Amino acid sequence: MDKEKRQKLEENGWAVGSVDEFLELTPEESAYIELKLTLATNLRQRRREQHLTQVELANLMHSSQSRVAKIEAGDPSVSLDLLVRSLLTLGVTQSDLAHMISPAV
Template sequence: MEPAKIKRLEDKGWKLGSASEFLELSPEKSILIDIKLGLSLNLKERRQRLMTQAELAEKINSSQPRIAKAENGDDLVSIE
């Protein structure tokens, strides 16, 4: 964001910061979220080059909805 716009917003009482600051995340939680996001994006990019969600699910004895959840970073899918 351009400095002039930041100044205008701050002059009007807005406080600018990161999502982590807004959500009051600990540094550890913020890092974990970054890792999970990176893993889900990488999974999706790599899978799209090779096969469909259904094909991947069949190969790993899972389901297509579970693959979709993993690719979207759903909290119900663990990184383990």
């Protein structure tokens, strides 16, 4: 619910997996944020592997560079929808997605 909290959490240097109830976040909120951060990190990684700039990815998905930057930053203004769609644009499969979400897979 509280956007400011999320902003704070996502700022500067939270290792993926460490976002937890240290502010008054419900487990679902934590899980949701963690999920977004995981996917965001993977997006950046994949984009770079494919030697694409944010501008190029933005064009591929008919969006803008600034949006891509926000997606990768895990900005609270970005939905899971857009995050997942951008991954799909990079050719990520459902199986790939599953592995991102639960590496133990």
